[in-house]
Amino acid sequence: MTPTRPILEYPDPRLRRPSAPVSAFDDDLARLVEDLLSTLYSTSGIGLSAPQIGALQRVLVMDHSGDGTAPEVYVNPEILGRAAFGIVEESCLSVPGITGNVFRATRLRVRARDQHGTPFEHELTDMPAVCLQHEVDHLNGKLFIDRLWFWRRLLIRARAGRKKRGG
Ligand code: ZN
Numbered sequence: 001m002t003p004t005r006p007i008l009e010y011p012d013p014r015l016r017r018p019s020a021p022v023s024a025f026d027d028d029l030a031r032l033v034e035d036l037l038s039t040l041y042s043t044s045g046i047g048l049s050a051p052q053i054g055a056l057q058r059v060l061v062m063d064h065s066g067d068g069t070a071p072e073v074y075v076n077p078e079i080l081g082r083a084a085f086g087i088v089e090e091s092c093l094s095v096p097g098i099t100g101n102v103f104r105a106t107r108l109r110v111r112a113r114d115q116h117g118t119p120f121e122h123e124l125t126d127m128p129a130v131c132l133q134h135e136v137d138h139l140n141g142k143l144f145i146d147r148l149w150f151w152r153r154l155l156i157r158a159r160a161g162r163k164k165r166g167g
Pocket residue numbers: 091092093094134138
């Protein structure tokens with residue numbers, strides 16, 4: 001069993017840095033993918049990006065099966081087209097305790113590579129589409145709370161500040 005890795009939490013500055021594209025599809029990448037999946041499965045989340053465990057590389061994993069049987073790996077993902085926009089409720093393993101409504105596409109096309117470097121394209125709808133956008137945001141140093149209304153962001157900042165001071 002691969003050990004899990006700590007998930008960085010807001011306001012850790014590493015969550016704000018853009019991740020670099022993967023160029024080597026090697027053992028290090030395989031290890032990173034394993035770590036991402038085992039860390040994801042140790043939580044109640046449905047998606048996790050590499051920067052959330054401190055690896056600033058364009059890799060994300062998702063599993064929408066609910067029982068850990070359908071891992072999906074996206075390396076260097078690119079969203080090609082978005083459609084069917086709506087308001088959806090999101091939360092984030094790196095921003096514990098916060099949920100908020102975000103404007104997202106509920107249909108999209110994504111191009112990526114798997115962990116062996118093989119390119120593929122998927123059409124995603126509903127929760128998988130929303131989750132993928134959330135994780136791609138992480139690869140760009142963006143958090144879902146950036147997409148919330150201003151007053152909500154103030155509240156989150158105030159709470160994070162309290163947490164930092166008070167332990
Ligand atoms: Zn997140």
